[in-house]
Amino acid sequence: MRLNIGQLLLGSRRAGEVMANGAGQTFNGIDEYAYVADNGDLDIAEAITDFCFGGYIKTGSDITTGAYVFGKSVAGSMIGRYGFIISSGILKCIIQPSEDSITIDDNISFAINTEYHLLIRIDLTGKKIYFYIDNVLQNTGGLAFTGTFATMENKFEFILGGGNNSTGTTASLFFSGQLRDVRIYHKDVSSSVNQTAWMAGKKLGDEIAWWNLPTLTGYDGTDYDLTGVNL
Numbered sequence: 027m028r029l030n031i032g033q034l035l036l037g038s039r040r041a042g043e044v045m046a047n048g049a050g051q052t053f054n055g056i057d058e059y060a061y062v063a064d065n066g067d068l069d070i071a072e073a074i075t076d077f078c079f080g081g082y083i084k085t086g087s088d089i090t091t092g093a094y095v096f097g098k099s100v101a102g103s104m105i106g107r108y109g110f111i112i113s114s115g116i117l118k119c120i121i122q123p124s125e126d127s128i129t130i131d132d133n134i135s136f137a138i139n140t141e142y143h144l145l146i147r148i149d150l151t152g153k154k155i156y157f158y159i160d161n162v163l164q165n166t167g168g169l170a171f172t173g174t175f176a177t178m179e180n181k182f183e184f185i186l187g188g189g190n191n192s193t194g195t196t197a198s199l200f201f202s203g204q205l206r207d208v209r210i211y212h213k214d215v216s217s218s219v220n221q222t223a224w225m226a227g228k229k230l231g232d233e234i235a236w237w238n239l240p241t242l243t244g245y246d247g248t249d250y251d252l253t254g255v256n257l
Contacts, residue, residue, distance in 0.1 A: 044229040044246050046207045051186075051239035051257065055086065055093065055202025059187035060242060060252040067234050068098060068184045068250065070106055070121075070148060070175040073212040079108065080145035080158075080224075081208030081237075087138050089115050093201045094189025096208060098182055103127060105176040109189065110144060112136075112201070119146050119157050125173030130157045133164040141204075143225050147216040161221040186237070186252065197255070210235040 053059065062068065070077045083095055089112050097109015097120070107122045117132040134142075145158040154168035182190055186205055188197030207227060215221070215230050223230060229246060238245035242252035 046227040046229075046236070046238040046245060048206050048238040048241055048245075050082065050084065050204040050206030052204045053187035053201050054256075055088070055091075055200045057200065058254075058256045059185055059197045059200060060254045060257060061186070061197070062184040062235070062250045062252060065098070065178075065182075065184045065250065067212075068210055069178050070108060070150075071177045073148075073150060075149075075151050076212065076214040077148040077150065078145060078211040078213070078215050079209065080143070082141055082143050082204075082206045083110070083117075084141040084204035084206075085112075085136075085138050086202040086204075088202055089117075089136060089138055092199055094185070094197075094199045095201045095203075096184075096186040096205060097189070098178060098184045104178065104182065105173075106178045107182070108146070108148075111189070111199075117142070117144075117159070119144075119155075121146070121148060121155055121171070123171050123173035123175055125171070128155060128169065128171055130155065130165050130169060132157075132159060134159055134162075143221070145216060145221060145224075147214060149214070156216060158216060158221065161218060161225065184235075184250075186239075206239045208235075208237045208239065209233055 092113045095110040105124050111118050117136050119130050121128045143160050147156040156168045157164040188200045233248050235250045236245040236248045244250050
């Protein structure tokens with residue numbers, strides 16, 4: 027059977043299918059990070075039923091030193107903050123509704139120089155938080171929460187490769203490793219089918235933000251371009 031050039035280029039990809047194929051952005055753990063300047067839709071409070079965020083992380087050689095991976099106001103005790111941190115060999119997600127700050131630890135043997143796909147689903151209707159690594163739920167049944175989330179628009183930036191605990195783009199506790207295919211949704215994308223598609227780089231639809239790193243512009247026409255610092 028003879029294949030034309032179009033078929034060879036498409037391979038297993040369907041015509042018109044949008045996929046993230048970025049090689050990822052490396053962060054040095056010293057002073058490199060990226061941030062979103064205008065971030066209203068990146069607040070949990072802007073979603074109605076569900077807020078999901080995640081992406082691929084590849085660890086470096088140090089998972090003991092505390093580091094903020096990506097998120098919004100991860101370092102500050104601020105209602106509405108969310109994100110991922112690494113501390114003492116454990117990967118954690120932090121979510122803070124109005125009642126109390128919530129930390130959920132991984133349930134795996136977190137390792138150096140290893141890539142993981144992370145997903146957090148905040149079910150705003152059922153009041154539960156679900157933490158997935160490589161399509162496996164880490165906290166069985168989800169973790170219930172009370173309270174609400176504050177709007178943080180234009181107060182705290184969304185940062186990749188570090189954390190912030192003050193207004194503006196000041197970052198701290200930098201991440202050493204690599205990030206790619208980072209996304210935010212205002213809907214539930216935690217089904218096994220959706221996660222499998224995301225892990226293959228496929229578009230799920232209704233992406234609020236999508237960064238096909240190392241490209242810093244919003245991918246596939248999405249808003250919220252990243253600004254790189256020392257990258």
